[in-house]
Amino acid sequence: MRILLTNDDGINAPGLYVLEKIAAKLSDDIWICAPAEEQSGAGHSLTLTRPVRLREHAPRRFSVSGTPTDAVNMALKKVLPEPPDLILSGVNRGANLGDDVTYSGTVSAAMEGALAGVRSIALSQVYGKEGVGNAVSFDAAEAWGEKVLRPLVDIEFASRSLVNINFPPMAGGDVRGIRVVRQGFHDYARGSVVESIDPRGFPYFWFGLHGIEHTPGSDTDLEAIADGYISVTPLHLDLTHGAELERMADQYQP
Template identity: 40%
Template sequence: MYILVTNDDGVQSPGLLALRQALDTVGETVVVAPERNWSAASAARTLFDPLRIDPVPMADGRQAFVCSGTPGDCVALALLGFLELRPDLVVSGINIGPNLGNDVSYSGTVAAAREGAMMGVPAIAVSLDGRRHDDFKPAAAYAARLAQAAVRHGLTPEVVLNVNVPRGPIRGVLVTRLGRRIYRDELIVRHDPRGRPYYWLGGGEPEGELTEGTDTAAVAHGYISVTPIHFDLTDQRWLERLQHWRLDV
């Protein structure tokens, strides 16, 4: 198995290193990751500026490749020809912090995996409900097991497996649907020495509705959630409703 490993926290993230080391036990890995943190960049792509990729050592001394662009750029460049071999799987993570529910619309971690899937390579996104100092080994070990299962059972690029691992003891694994995150965003206004305003988008940690069967509930109760997500955002109910709106020109 040949695995492309990437993330959105940057090439020196401890989560990326732990993920690669775990995936090394199941296949050959190559890392192409962004040079800086692109959290909440979603599926941003660089279209009007040149991109660069350079070799760089990771914390364990092994070579990775650092890209000047977004997480999506990293995967696109890798699959469009930077890599001589086409990967069998793309694995993105381990993100520092969860990507639950509607987080997937913002997540650069998930976007990198989706880029792989859109280009025809099965993909997994892995996130940890923790912080930079946390132990990533349990999440990495599970990602390696899931990678093996994905290839063995024929995961297709029609879906991305979005994996979230709880902090603390893990009670098990649940296959879930996306839940709903509750954001507590606020606009923070400050002023520079000349009196001009500048702004921070801040707020407390988001919470999640704990509806049974959702990823938000699973992680809150100590379970790893595995959620298959796909690209068809069509609301099937509204397809029928809109037929009655008399939208003809």
């Protein structure tokens, strides 16, 4: 089985090395193509206004000067000799729960794989207030990564679908299990914008993630993580709202 690894934290991110360890338990045919630098929050963006550079660091290990979507595209079209059987994106440093999936470069890399017809999975390690910089423990991901992936590599995914996995912020031995759950929702209206002054006296702004309200509902990824479980959420790329489609169509009837 050929596996492509990518992420949005960059080619040198600790989580990518964790993902390599996990993938090595599944296959010995592993390729890496990731952004050269951190691209957190890049979403499903594609670089169109400047050239994308491809760099080979070692056999089967590449980086691109662009987004996670660029990385997957370059891997599929210029790097791999044949399409992969599986794309793994992560392990992200931080949660990709609820609405996070719309911003996440990690999840968007898996989306790009799904669009190309490749079975794709995003993996993220949630961390608590003690997580500063790269001082984030990936213990839960390392301990449970193979266990949560094994059942998924043996099944077919629906067309244009992917799987989003999050590991709770705790030691691997404390994880209570795995739950297959729905996507939850955040209250992003409560997010913050941090304002300060740079050394030259000009104001600048930094979007903050603290202050966002987490409102777990029954059987959502937010609730699973809060309860100490790994969340596994199948997502699909058809964003059409079926009920609204019919209601709006009625408005245009003669």
